[in-house]
Amino acid sequence: MTTPAPIQLLSYPDMAQPLAIQAVMFDLDGTLVNAIDDIEAALNAMLNDLDLPAVNQTFVGHTIGRGTERLVHETLQHVGALPADAPIAPSAPLFQRALSGYQQHYARTNGQRSYVYPGVREGLDTLRQAGLPLACVTNKPVKPAHSLLMQLGLLPYFVCVHGGDSFARRKPDPLPLVETAKLLGSPLAHTLMIGDSSNDAQAAQAAGCPVLLLGYGHNHGQPVQSVAANGYLQSLADLRVQASI
Numbered sequence: 001m002t003t004p005a006p007i008q009l010l011s012y013p014d015m016a017q018p019l020a021i022q023a024v025m026f027d028l029d030g031t032l033v034n035a036i037d038d039i040e041a042a043l044n045a046m047l048n049d050l051d052l053p054a055v056n057q058t059f060v061g062h063t064i065g066r067g068t069e070r071l072v073h074e075t076l077q078h079v080g081a082l083p084a085d086a087p088i089a090p091s092a093p094l095f096q097r098a099l100s101g102y103q104q105h106y107a108r109t110n111g112q113r114s115y116v117y118p119g120v121r122e123g124l125d126t127l128r129q130a131g132l133p134l135a136c137v138t139n140k141p142v143k144p145a146h147s148l149l150m151q152l153g154l155l156p157y158f159v160c161v162h163g164g165d166s167f168a169r170r171k172p173d174p175l176p177l178v179e180t181a182k183l184l185g186s187p188l189a190h191t192l193m194i195g196d197s198s199n200d201a202q203a204a205q206a207a208g209c210p211v212l213l214l215g216y217g218h219n220h221g222q223p224v225q226s227v228a229a230n231g232y233l234q235s236l237a238d239l240r241v242q243a244s245i
Contacts, residue, residue, distance in 0.1 A: 123236025
């Protein structure tokens with residue numbers, strides 16, 4: 001656990017009320033990084049191995065963010081390899097082959113065409129210069145998440161990186177946020193979650209954290225403004241931090 005940081009007031013232009021925060025947690029895909037090209041390439045390589053039809057980027061954008069197992073399962077459903085109402089069956093041979101194949105292909109494609117969204121580095125610099133500890137909490141498995149952040153030069157910003165396999169449950173369950181806030185030494189009420197989807201918002205609200213959502217992410221194909229949050233951003237570069245009086 002880190003020493004709690006002083007409370008700071010975080011805002012952005014036209015924000016109705018600044019947020020009193022001591023630490024910030026970030027989602028990864030759709031928030032810090034656009035990795036959709038690499039994910040699409042890995043999925044289609046896996047499908048090709050199984051003699052199944054390819055998926056397009058629209059489908060991928062609507063499906064990512066809920067964890068690798070669900071991504072692979074819903075992909076198999078989408079291409080007709082599984083019934084639409086079939087539950088995830090981790091021990092099923094087809095699912096095991098597909099999951100293993102996707103993971104192997106993604107280990108090769110991860111970072112090849114992914115890029116950091118505009119404004120992300122500026123926003124992270126603002127928060128770090130204010131002395132706020134930062135963490136990345138994603139549903140992507142921790143190993144590829146760590147690798148992606150390292151390749152793109154973002155890893156040094158974060159005290160810790162937690163993935164969908166770091167805890168017994170993943171977002172939208174609050175557990176990853178609760179445990180990460182403990183490590184950051186910050187009360188949940190003063191630990192901000194920044195993401196791009198309902199998964200992030202639901203996890204934050206269940207944990208008792210404030211949440212800001214970015215409008216350029218995925219959110220399973222739905223408008224991000226349809227998700228209840230403390231505010232909505234178009235760029236992390238808009239963030240401003242000042243000391244609490």
